[in-house]
Amino acid sequence: MSEVIRFPEGFLWGAATSAHQVEGSPLADGAGPSIWHRFAHTPGLTANGDTGDVACDHYRRFPEDVALLADLGLNAYRFSIAWSRVLPEGRGAVNPRGLAFYDRLVDALLARGIQPAVTLYHWDLPAALDDRGGWLNPDIADWFADYARVVVRALDDRVHLWATLNEPWVVADGGYLHGALAPGHRNLFETPLVTHNLLRAHGAGVQAYRAEGRHQVGIVLNLEPKHPASEDPRDLAATRRADAYMNRQYIEPVLRGTYPQELAEIFGPAWPAFPESDLARIRQPIDWLGINYYTRGVTRHDDRALPPQASSVRQPHALYTETGWEVYPAGLAETLEWVWKQSGDLPLYVTENGAVFPDPAVAVNGRVDDPLRVEYYRGHLKSALDALGLGVPLRGYFAWSLLDNFEWSHGYSKRFGLVHVDFATQRRTPKASARFYADVVRTRGAALFEPHPLVLPAMMP
Numbered sequence: 016m017s018e019v020i021r022f023p024e025g026f027l028w029g030a031a032t033s034a035h036q037v038e039g040s041p042l043a044d045g046a047g048p049s050i051w052h053r054f055a056h057t058p059g060l061t062a063n064g065d066t067g068d069v070a071c072d073h074y075r076r077f078p079e080d081v082a083l084l085a086d087l088g089l090n091a092y093r094f095s096i097a098w099s100r101v102l103p104e105g106r107g108a109v110n111p112r113g114l115a116f117y118d119r120l121v122d123a124l125l126a127r128g129i130q131p132a133v134t135l136y137h138w139d140l141p142a143a144l145d146d147r148g149g150w151l152n153p154d155i156a157d158w159f160a161d162y163a164r165v166v167v168r169a170l171d172d173r174v175h176l177w178a179t180l181n182e183p184w185v186v187a188d189g190g191y192l193h194g195a196l197a198p199g200h201r202n203l204f205e206t207p208l209v210t211h212n213l214l215r216a217h218g219a220g221v222q223a224y225r226a227e228g229r230h231q232v233g234i235v236l237n238l239e240p241k242h243p244a245s246e247d248p249r250d251l252a253a254t255r256r257a258d259a260y261m262n263r264q265y266i267e268p269v270l271r272g273t274y275p276q277e278l279a280e281i282f283g284p285a286w287p288a289f290p291e292s293d294l295a296r297i298r299q300p301i302d303w304l305g306i307n308y309y310t311r312g313v314t315r316h317d318d319r320a321l322p323p324q325a326s327s328v329r330q331p332h333a334l335y336t337e338t339g340w341e342v343y344p345a346g347l348a349e350t351l352e353w354v355w356k357q358s359g360d361l362p363l364y365v366t367e368n369g370a371v372f373p374d375p376a377v378a379v380n381g382r383v384d385d386p387l388r389v390e391y392y393r394g395h396l397k398s399a400l401d402a403l404g405l406g407v408p409l410r411g412y413f414a415w416s417l418l419d420n421f422e423w424s425h426g427y428s429k430r431f432g433l434v435h436v437d438f439a440t441q442r443r444t445p446k447a448s449a450r451f452y453a454d455v456v457r458t459r460g461a462a463l464f465e466p467h468p469l470v471l472p473a474m475m476p
């Protein structure tokens with residue numbers, strides 16, 4: 016498809032994590048609890064009752080993890096800040112010991128030539144703010160801006176790539192509509208209010224950044240192409256709704272200050288009239304956009320799925336990951352091209368891409384062979400090259416995730432890492448996919464076109 020066979024010089028090659036999924040020590044050094052701490056400690060809400068209390072112990076073992084990034088030859092690390100470490104009550108008094116952790120992490124990264132990319136909010140709202148209504152309280156835009164100001168003031172001299180929010184769609188859909196994620200609400204009427212307040216917080220966060228920061232700020236959206244399951248007009252309409260609900264509900268207000276008209280149909284009486292002045296505040300100029308890409312959705316009309324009265328159809332000949340997501344590499348280029356058509360010259364980053372396949376709990380002879388994950392990365396990185404060949408201004412790629420970690424309500428039962436974590440001992444073992452990714456980075460993509468030596472023997476009968 017493309018003429019481009021190498022990633023450009025200066026491309027950011029990274030791996031990503033988020034605070035609550037890797038850090039552990041959630042209440043250490045004066046930190047307050049987050050909604051995820053509370054959620055996971057409520058019986059029955061996570062697989063095996065798993066919590067983030069220890070996770071990958073990154074809070075204490077970060078020097079080892081920074082060394083892992085360096086050994087893989089990566090030049091960027093995307094991580095998030097736990098709001099309730101910095102502001103234990105969510106607002107008011109700053110906890111210097113919480114902030115100091117991120118200070119040490121940033122310095123350790125820079126000492127190894129690794130650029131930090133910071134996400135301010137990756138789902139772990141301070142529990143004290145949830146007690147005040149959390150994302151349902153309109154004041155949260157100002158709470159978020161105040162928090163952003165504190166962190167940016169402390170770190171912007173060394174952190175040059177900032178994101179306000181990670182995946183607002185998942186916060187609203189998982190946290191307030193379906194309830195599988197914290198804070199576990201199931202309420203159609205709350206969902207659009209939460210989305211709107213998330214987007215208002217994004218806008219206020221960008222404004223706060225402009226006041227305090229001197230570098231680049233953007234937002235991370237999870238996007239996926241929605242393809243119709245058939246040419247039946249009901250499936251075509253469902254596909255438009257699914258696309259409006261998951262993709263355009265976020266990208267359009269951020270870039271253009273409008274909501275897709277389908278949302279009124281999707282939410283019916285639960286869709287309020289939002290003031291125009293809010294939308295103007297949401298549409299702040301941003302410096303970059305992050306795209307988390309995992310899969311596509313082949314969509315059909317489904318009256319029982321509310322909203323958007325659409326569900327995904329399993330494809331008979333496709334490979335699926337352990338979370339039931341179709342492996343569909345071409346969708347990455349498709350998504351990047353679709354975003355580019357709307358965002359023009361805005362620099363784009365793939366801020367997450369990766370897969371969960373069954374891996375052993377313990378590394379065998381110091382090895383973890385994960386051929387399906389290798390092929391997942393191969394396909395998607397080739398797709399990223401295709402996008403570059405089309406002219407998409409793609410500036411970097413972050414694998415999800417550096418480490419096997421606390422996969423939210425799945426607990427530790429789902430492994431996304433390039434690096435295997437033995438949760439009994441905290442031993443880290445780079446998987447074959449980590450070695451493969453390191454080869455791709457070292458060769459700026461050439462290794463994508465060669466059989467991988469660590470993979471072939473394991474795949475042979």
Ligand code: BGC
Binds near residue numbers: 036181237307422
């Ligand atoms: C999230 C991560 C999560 C990953 C895999 C993304 O939606 O940003 O926190 O672990 O998907 O489920």
